[in-house]
Each structure stands twice: as structure tokens, then as C-alpha cells.
Amino acid sequence: MDALQHEKDHSVAIVASSILDAGLETLIREKIKVQRPKVLEQFFAERGVISDFYSRIVVAQAFGIITTPIADELHAIRAVRNVFAHAKISVSFDSKEIANEVKSTDMVALLTTLKDGPKIELSNKAWFLLAVRIMLIVFKILKDSNKTAYDAIGEVLQNRK
DSSP states (O other), rough: GGGGGSSSSHHHHHHHHHHHHHHHHHHHHHHHHOOOOOHHHHHTTTTTOOOOOHHHHHHHHHHTTOOOOOOOHHHEEEEEHHHHHOOSSSOOSSSSHHHHHHHHHHHHHHHOSSSSSSSOOHHHHHHHHHHHHHHHHHHHHHHHHHHHHHHOOOOHHHHHH
């Protein structure tokens, strides 16, 4: 991931999103228990039920593997990737549509509006990469916790009381 920050915007959007997509697939594979491993492989195979990023996000959310806010962040990252992947003209992270999508994510909005502490100023590309990194960390925590996202959040909130 570190090497991506020096790559062209198009490569950053596609590769970082692919890394995140693979991370979500790994998380789903870890959380879904099946009697026959071949069935799980069919889920992810070409034309399988969860063979694309969008379907993985929806299924992970539906089964409580990720929360709705996490799903929303993933959909925003996916939307940025799709603009780069399907653009008929040259686009960059500074293009209006992409910049708006990156800045509208809850994660970026939260980090840019913190009242205490230093103001964080990053390029749109850096914000995008930061969002992807945070999601990968969240996936690792969820994978290692052996709980659903909702259970993990509930436990954190219970311990704060």
C-alpha cells in the first residue's frame, strides 16, 4: 500500500480498491461457515453470488459481518474505483465527482472536522488511501475477533460504561 501513494491516480484507485475487495473476501470466507468448501468457492467464482465487490459488501452487511456505516464507506470507495475504471475521459482524484465522493465519506468528514487537535490536510488521493487502510485494519480486527461487527461494537460500548 505504501508504494501506491506515488503511483498515478488511476492505478491507485483500481489497485487499492482491489486490495480492499480481496480483504473483504477474506473476511467473508473467515466468517461464513459451510459444510462443503466447494460451495463457498462457488460463491466467489466468476458469476458466483458474491463474485464482485458490490455483492460482497451487500452480503457482508446482510449477515452482520460489517455494519451499515462500514458498508457505506466501502460503497463510496467502490464508487470512486468505478469512476476511474469506466471513465471515457481522463480523471484524477482532483476531478470534481471523485473529490466530492472522497470528501463525502463519513471517515474523511469526521477526520476533517475534529475540533480538538491539529487540522489534518491531505490530498484527495491520500484521503482515499487512508480510508482504504482504515478499512483493512477494521477487517483484520473483525477477522481476529471471531464476532460479527455488531457484536464487536456492542462489546466495546458495554465496556465503556
